[in-house]
């Protein structure tokens with residue numbers, strides 16, 4: 001099995017509907033990922049155990065999706081020096097605004113790169129993780145360039 005280079009964490013299995021977009025995007029770019037359900041408050045030990053080994057096991061970026069009082073990305077960032085990318089999920093009566101603010105408003109000192117709410121955010125987090133890997137991996141850079149080219153080619157000149 002190929003060694004995963006990006007971890008995709010989510011606070012609940014119910015977040016997978018959104019976070020599968022990150023998984024699919026990384027797969028499209030030929031980047032192996034490891035997808036886990038890890039809740040900062042329901043399974044705190046799972047979070048610390050996973051992040052204790054993540055960097056040494058070859059993970060280069062951690063994407064975290066969570067809804068509600070979404071503290072998963074911030075808690076993950078506190079446990080690792082790896083770049084942490086946050087995806088707010090619309091799963092509460094506040095429809096993602098709560099998750100967005102919880103994820104983006106990290107106090108200075110522990111950064112979380114925060115993306116948009118929902119599947120587009122999950123997709124962009126994956127593309128951003130690919131851009132990080134592409135700095136040192138010409139193969140990923142090439143596939144990222146092709147992804148952009150295909151995207152441009154799919155836009156019609158007229159409606």
Ligand code: RP5
Nearest residue numbers: 011012014066067068089091
């Ligand atoms: C968060 O609470 C999860 O990320 C999820 O979006 C939300 C609700 O979780 P469930 O009650 O659906 O498991 O921790």
